[in-house]
Amino acid sequence: MNNTLIIGQYVPGNSLVHKLDPRTKITLIFFFVFIVFLANNVVSYSILALFALASMVTSRVPIRFIMKGLTPVWFLIVFTFILHIIVTKEGTVWLEIYSFQIYSGGVFQGIAISLRFFLLILITSLLTLTTTPIEITDAIEDMLHPLKKVKFPVHELALMMSISLRFIPTLMQETEKISKAQASRGVDFRTGSIKDRAKAVVPLLIPLFVSAFKRAEELAMAMEARGYKGGEGRTKLRELKINARDIAVYLLFIAVIAGLLLTRGY
Amino acid sequence: MREKLIEFRNVSFRYREEHPWVLKNCSFEIYEDESIAIIGHNGSGKSTIAKLINGLLFPQEGEILIAGKPVTEETIWDIRKDVGMVFQNPDNQFVGTTVQDDVAFGMENRGIPREEMIARIEESLTAVGMQDYHLTEPHRLSGGQKQRVAIAGVLAVSPKVLILDEATAMLDPKGRTEIMNTLNQVQEKNNLSLITITHDLHEVVQSDRVIVMNHGEIWDEATPREIFAKKHALREIGLDVPFVAILADELQVKGLALTKEPLNHEELLEELWTLHSTT
Numbered sequence: 001m002n003n004t005l006i007i008g009q010y011v012p013g014n015s016l017v018h019k020l021d022p023r024t025k026i027t028l029i030f031f032f033v034f035i036v037f038l039a040n041n042v043v044s045y046s047i048l049a050l051f052a053l054a055s056m057v058t059s060r061v062p063i064r065f066i067m068k069g070l071t072p073v074w075f076l077i078v079f080t081f082i083l084h085i086i087v088t089k090e091g092t093v094w095l096e097i098y099s100f101q102i103y104s105g106g107v108f109q110g111i112a113i114s115l116r117f118f119l120l121i122l123i124t125s126l127l128t129l130t131t132t133p134i135e136i137t138d139a140i141e142d143m144l145h146p147l148k149k150v151k152f153p154v155h156e157l158a159l160m161m162s163i164s165l166r167f168i169p170t171l172m173q174e175t176e177k178i179s180k181a182q183a184s185r186g187v188d189f190r191t192g193s194i195k196d197r198a199k200a201v202v203p204l205l206i207p208l209f210v211s212a213f214k215r216a217e218e219l220a221m222a223m224e225a226r227g228y229k230g231g232e233g234r235t236k237l238r239e240l241k242i243n244a245r246d247i248a249v250y251l252l253f254i255a256v257i258a259g260l261l262l263t264r265g266y
Numbered sequence: 267m268r269e270k271l272i273e274f275r276n277v278s279f280r281y282r283e284e285h286p287w288v289l290k291n292c293s294f295e296i297y298e299d300e301s302i303a304i305i306g307h308n309g310s311g312k313s314t315i316a317k318l319i320n321g322l323l324f325p326q327e328g329e330i331l332i333a334g335k336p337v338t339e340e341t342i343w344d345i346r347k348d349v350g351m352v353f354q355n356p357d358n359q360f361v362g363t364t365v366q367d368d369v370a371f372g373m374e375n376r377g378i379p380r381e382e383m384i385a386r387i388e389e390s391l392t393a394v395g396m397q398d399y400h401l402t403e404p405h406r407l408s409g410g411q412k413q414r415v416a417i418a419g420v421l422a423v424s425p426k427v428l429i430l431d432e433a434t435a436m437l438d439p440k441g442r443t444e445i446m447n448t449l450n451q452v453q454e455k456n457n458l459s460l461i462t463i464t465h466d467l468h469e470v471v472q473s474d475r476v477i478v479m480n481h482g483e484i485w486d487e488a489t490p491r492e493i494f495a496k497k498h499a500l501r502e503i504g505l506d507v508p509f510v511a512i513l514a515d516e517l518q519v520k521g522l523a524l525t526k527e528p529l530n531h532e533e534l535l536e537e538l539w540t541l542h543s544t545t
Contacts, residue, residue, distance in 0.1 A: 134363050166363045169405035215358045222359035225320050225351040226419065227375040229343065235377050237370035237384075 009069060009128050016245060017059035017130045022139035024246040025127050028253055032123050035257055036116050043263040045115060051256050052119045061129045069125035070118075077114045084110035137161045138238055155231030163219070171212065178207050270331075271427060271459050272296040272319060277328035279314055288314045290482040291328070298426070301453060301460040303470035303490070306479030307504035312463050315479075316431045319461075320349045333426060347376065350420030354432040356412035360404045365396065365415050368404070372423045383422075390418040393455065394448050410441025414448055421452065427459040428452075434469065446472070467493075467500070467508050471529045478503075495527045510534050 012018075017025075039045045056066065090105030127136075141158035148154050179189060182203050189200050272295065279289040289311045296302050306312040317323040318330055321342035330337045332345045350372075353359045362368030369387045378386070391397045394414040404412060413433055420428055430449070434442040450472065453460055462469055470476045476493045478486040480503045486493065493500070497507040497515060514528050514537075522541065528534035 162363055163361065166360070166404065169403070170357055173405065215355075218353065218355055218358035219361065221317075221322060222351075222353055223361055223371075225322060225346065225353075226361075226372040227343065227346045227423070228371070229375065233377045234374050235380060235383070236374060237367060237380060237387075239380060 009065065009125070010132050011061050011065050011129050013060055013130065015058055015060045015130070016249075017055060017126065019243075019245065020130075020249060021240055021242050021246050022131050022135040023143055023240060024242065024249060025131060026136070026139050026143065028249070029124055029127055031253070031257075033120060035260055036120055038257075038260045038264055039116070040112075041263070041265045044260050044265075045112065047256060047259045047263065048119055049115070052122050055126055056122065059126055059130050061126070065129060066122065066125060069129065070121055073117065073121050077117050080117060081110040081114040084113060133165050134162055134238070137165070138240055142240055155234070159231075167215070170215075171208070174211060175204065175208055179204050268297040268299065269333075270295050271298050271300075271333055273331040274315075274318075275329045275331070277318065277325045277330060279311075279318060279323065279325045279327075288482050289318075289325070292482075292484055293328075294477060294484060294487065296427070296459060296461065298459060299457060300475065301462070301473040303462045303464060303473040303476045304479060305464055305467065305470055305476060305493075305505065306485075307465055310479040310503075311482040312465075312479045313431050316351060316429045316461070316463055319427075319429060320351055321345050347423065348426040349429065350423065350425035350427070351429045351431060352413060352416045352420060352433040354435050356409045356416065356436065357404070359416055360412055362404075364401050364403055365391070365407070366400045368415055369419045369422050372419050376423060378423075386422045387418075390421040391415075393421055393452055394418045408441060409437045410444040413437065413441070413445055417445075417448060417452065421456070424456070425458070427461060429461045429463065431463045432465070433462075434464070434466075465505065467505060467511075478505075490529060491527050494529060 036048060039048050085102055085106040088106035088109045089101075089103050091103045091108070093101045094104050094107065095102040131139075137158050140161075141154055144152065144154045144157075183189065187200050187203055189197065189204075191197075192200070274292050274294050277289055277292045278287055280287045292311075292315070304312045304315060314323065318325055318337070319332065321337045324337070324339075333348055335341050335345065337345055360368050361371045366387050369390060370383050373383045373386065387400075388397065391400065394417050396411065396414050396418060399407070399411070399415075404415075407415070416433075417428070434445050437445065446469070449460065449462075452458065460473070462473060464470065470490050470493065473490060476486075476488060476490050477484060478493060478500070485503060486496070494508075494511050497511050501507055510528055510531055510533075514524055514534060517538075518524060522538075524537050526533075526537070528537055
């Protein structure tokens with residue numbers, strides 16, 4: 001059962017992007033969000049697009065997975081484009097339909113903003129496509145480490161995340177079992193009005209919650225029996241390491257920023 | 267003389283003041299390298315004993331000593347280094363996202379350096395025959411495999427005693443055999459006391475000594491063979507007597523003189539085919 005189940009959108013692979021330290025990836029994406037706004041002409045946009053495209057190609061993630069990640073935002077991209085065409089009234093009039101005019105500025109602005117959106121989503125979805133959720137958790141734990149000084153429960157948060165990740169498939173299998181058990185008792189999940197179907201979910205959720213609490217209690221006891229007493233004095237099996245390739249990618253990224261600063265129009 | 271590893275001195279326990287006693291004035295000893303089975307019907311107090319040994323619960327009366335140290339709030343972290351536990355539900359004790367992460371969990375808690383962890387993971391996974399599953403996620407493992415990983419996780423921290431609290435109760439027969447075989451191998455290779463807590467008389471056969479619990483009291487303490495001979499009394503306290511024992515009983519009623527109480531099919535077969543031989 002559920003042999004193909006993969007949490008999140010992770011596509012297993014062995015490419016350079018997969019092998020990068022998750023902290024490197026998160027850091028770069030964080031800064032990419034800012035430098036996207038540096039671009040303001042054809043050359044600078046090309047540099048950005050080239051960078052995004054190059055990362056996509058080196059990741060060797062099949063296009064269809066990337067497109068799948070983009071589906072929920074297509075609407076937003078198209079919507080921004082149309083909005084700009086309607087609202088922006090700069091440059092020369094290119095087209096006149098009845099009393100409605102499309103300006104050149106609107107088209108350019110629309111393309112530019114949509115492109116920004118597109119590149120942002122592309123790069124951020126590459127993170128989840130090439131990094132396992134547990135790697136992301138480790139990276140977040142490590143990067144939030146300084147917050148420990150102000151009593152922020154970094155270790156606890158990371159442990160909570162990793163335990164949730166571990167239990168998602170278990171709870172999904174359980175949901176399936178309960179829904180079959182309830183269906184065999186005559187609960188109808190598929191037909192009826194939305195209200196009826198929403199009501200049918202109740203006998204599914206209640207046993208699921210009851211068992212989840214029971215699991216939590218037993219897990220807590222098992223963890224305690226195995227000597228868990230918080231993050232103090234703990235060592236870690238999973239290790240994050242900055243390699244030469246991470247440094248190379250950082251340098252490349254700095255080059256991209258420099259390129260943008262040089263080519264953008266002021 | 268073997269060293270005393272676990273000692274219960276007049277231990278009584280109840281969950282709340284107004285609740286009935288779960289354990290009543292229990293005293294027993296477990297020695298190093300010994301294999302003990304604690305058996306009893308549901309609610310006989312057998313799982314409570316396991317939790318008391320590990321310091322997950324504390325007794326209201328009496329004293330528990332593990333390797334000479336009394337179990338108190340201050341000593342539980344030391345005691346948990348010596349006492350490993352495997353619980354009933356294979357899913358609810360699997361903490362890690364992969365097999366090796368789960369085996370590492372106990373070691374991480376003890377602050378063992380990473381290099382040593384890697385070596386010990388390999389060692390303990392090989393001991394339970396799961397060395398090919400380092401990176402497998404728990405939902406891809408069978409119940410028996412998950413329990414073997416749980417045993418590996420305990421072995422990795424090399425405790426003095428391994429407690430199995432109904433560890434095979436939720437498994438199918440195949441998983442059960444897997445675990446029993448694994449445990450036999452593990453006990454042979456390590457200096458380890460084994461406490462098997464069960465309600466299934468089949469599982470007591472391999473142990474050196476059996477403690478039978480009934481309503482929070484120690485009902486009997488004897489070898490498996492002596493226990494099997496008391497099948498009528500066992501049935502009265504709500505335990506399932508294995509088929510072999512019942513069959514042996516019926517045969518004796520019919521007038522066949524068996525020389526000893528058989529523990530399994532092989533032994534009964536041995537008895538039967540040599541029954542009339544004179545040499």
